[in-house]
Amino acid sequence: MKYVVVLGDGMADYPMKELDNKTPLQYAKKPNIDMLAKKGTVGLVKTIPEGIPPGSDAANLSVMGYNPRVYYTGRSPLEAVSMGISLLPTDVALRCNLVYLSEDESNYADRTMIDYSSDEISTEEARVLIEAVNAALKNQNINFYPGISYRHCLVWSNGKTGLGCTPPHDILERKVTDYLPKEESGMLLDLMIKSYDILKDHPVNRSRRDRGLRPANSIWLWGEGRKPALASFSEKYGKTGTMISAVDLLKGIGLCAGLESVDVEGATGNIHTNFIGKANAAIAELDSGKDFVYVHVEAPDECGHRYEIENKVKSIEYLDQKIVAPILEGLKKHRDYRVLVLPDHPTPLSLRTHTSEPVPFIIYDSTREVVSEAQCYDEAEAGKTGIFVGEGYKLMDWFITGKI
Incomplete structure (x- = not known):
């Protein structure tokens, strides 16, 4: 079994009058992700525990399966690890x-x-x-x-x-x-x-x-x-894996969890990133024997902060066309695989910052296709299913084991 996480940072949002009162996820054309939603399990997950600031640090720790209440110490030490900086316990x-x-x-x-x-x-x-x-x-x-x-x-x-x-x-x-x-x-x-x-x-x-x-x-x-002490992902889940991101924070989380990190040429952390290069890197890692890849795309979050409405929609469409589509094609040779699609947190255009609301997720299992209650992938459709994961770090357990 192969496992792929595709995370669109800050992808969730609120309805915008400029988008016919739809959210960017509702407005964007994303046929590949919508197909996964129709054949997978769709719901909402709360990635940010109460009382913790809604940052990508805590949220991605949660998505990776690490309880932020236990492991979150701050953003910068994770980035420092990615940069190759050695940190003492007192630093x-x-x-x-x-x-x-x-x-x-x-x-x-x-x-x-x-x-x-x-x-x-x-x-x-x-x-x-x-x-x-x-x-x-x-x-x-x-x-x-x-x-x-x-x-x-x-x-x-x-x-x-x-x-x-x-x-x-x-x-x-x-x-x-x-x-x-x-x-x-x-x-x-x-x-x-x-x-x-x-x-x-x-x-x-x-x-x-x-x-x-x-x-x-x-x-x-x-x-x-200060530098966190994360349990090894491979020991925790019995899977070898790789983090693919242009952002030091995500690379640092991966490295602290014992994952490898792949640098993709032209990966920038904004809408001009090398989307296809990330997809190709993910398939190459799986083909080389890795069990798990985590593909992080920063672009929707950057567009949210910068109030770039059109670009946020475009970033979601690029994620669908240039990452999800080629990854699904590359996974066909492996036959047995699961795909998890979600944001880490909302970054509403109207607020230009992160919020703590639950975010929509899809878990698709190629060996166990279902007829989903969701007709597509967005915040409202996920809410209609009644599936809710209140402690975000448990979603990875569900994704890897198939049981919640």
Whole structure:
């Protein structure tokens, strides 16, 4: 038996008047996913436990079969692991975004969060900027590590958690005044303020302005945590597996769970990603003997944060055409297989951030096709079936064993 998870990050949504009062999932043309819904089991699953912030970190841990209440320690240590950073038990890792803040105000706290990704700055430009920040601000306890595009990491030796940090994508077009770190010593805020002075006139940013691009004029620190100790996925489920994602967070979850991670050329984490390359990588992993692949697609989430209605619909259609369709074709040679399709959480366009509502899922088993109560795959159809998994981490048990 082969097992494939196809996860469209943030794919679930609310009805939009611009989409004839349909959600993006209802509006999108997705014949392959709808076919799986008609022949599989469709329901709702709550991936975010009460009291835990609705992030992709906790949600994907849940989908992977790990109870966030037990294993969730924060987002950044998972990303640090993916980046090859060795963390001691006393280290605290923080996500370090390169953001674009408004520039007319003299006081840092009065600036507005314009863009959490600095126009999705290139990895090459970002590396230069993070290296400049590290050269100026590192000390025996603080080190900055460059990552991909706007996503980077700070490691704080003997650091603290519970710092009151806010994800920058949650405060777009808002003044940052009420969202600055609440850490007692003020060290993190001091690093952010100093980074603005380092970056605002950096040659990389002067060049970006000349090309009509937004500069990356500040770091933004958030998502702190310590390295989690995940039980091995292979020991937990008796399956070998691979994570396929362009996002360090998902790669880190996979690596911490003992899965392999495959980098796909052209995989970007946005709508311009190499969808077909991810599908081909998944089939190659299964053909090479792996039992399980987890294909993560970030694009719907990015479109939700950026209020890109048309692109969110398009990202779902691409996922159907360029990932689900070729994976189903590649699975035919294996005959016995299961496919799980779902989002990790909603990212409603109207809110531009994550929410905690249950999300729709499909479990399709090629050896046990059924006549589903769902006619297609979307939030409303999933709700009609009456199937509800209240503890999201139990869905993986159901998917692997066939029993809930």
